[in-house]
Amino acid sequence: MRIGQLARLVDVDTQTIRFYEQQGLLPPPDRQENGYRVYTDKHAERLAFIRRCRILNLSLAEIHKLQSYQDDPHQPCSAVNALLDDHIYHVRSQITALQSLEKQLVSLRGSCNDGREVEACGILAGISERSTKAP
Amino acid sequence: MRIGQLARLVDVDTQTIRFYEQQGLLPPPDRQENGYRVYTDKHAERLAFIRRCRILNLSLAEIHKLQSYQDDPHQPCSAVNALLDDHIYHVRSQITALQSLEKQLVSLRGSCNDGREVEACGILAGISERSTKAP
DNA sequence: GTTGACCTTATAGTAACTATATGGTTTTTA
């Protein structure tokens, strides 16, 4: 199949497919005489795997590692499990950081209401406030 | 004060200060005869404002808008309030997206334990599973 | 007079695409 068909099948942009090839995530396919790429079902599977990883927010580097594990199927899978643990840790860190951010923002938002002039805006005042308090 | 002093004062890299100037967030300071930038306390305040906005995860574009509001202090501040509402909305969206992601990842992690071979890794199997189920 | 700290500009790299420009090929349609 050609790149457009593959793109529709897996629901990825053709540019992205070429990009993955360039990044070494998708093996370079054979070419027709005119230079067009020709993909196999293996390629489609691999591409779908990449996409599912991306939906899980795994980075291309992490996906690359997973692929290298897959290429050596008799290793213990502890590295895969550890990679996922790390990734979960990162996601959780992001969540807690964003939650603390949300608190700050909501509190800031509470310091103003409509009908004021910019000069008296509680939000701008809140941001401008120095956190260093002189004695 | 020169750029290095300002950088230490506000705890920002000198490169970042020049970058903000280039992006139009920090007004171009006067120069000494030798070309060195000379900053005033106004600059320091403005830079600190930018940094506090960045800590709140506001984008440079959002900061730019806030600055433009500040430059016209007799407008109603509703635009400021709306900007913050939007930002809070974005942060909340990110949080819920990450929480749903975390759930998926934790469930995936539960499908494997150590001591398996890559071939039998529940995580890789879970990612490889096609979501389309034939009847 | 040279070391070191400081300053200058310009350029490239980061992540993961996305968009654009330019041109060749194939298929459809008038």
Next chain:
DNA sequence: TAAAAACCATATAGTTACTATAAGGTCAAC
């Protein structure tokens, strides 16, 4: 059959908010 539409190719630049590097000018101290 010829033109239009759809498809393919490569190369390059843009996105965000910096960070790093290169190559060089300026200034104080030793």
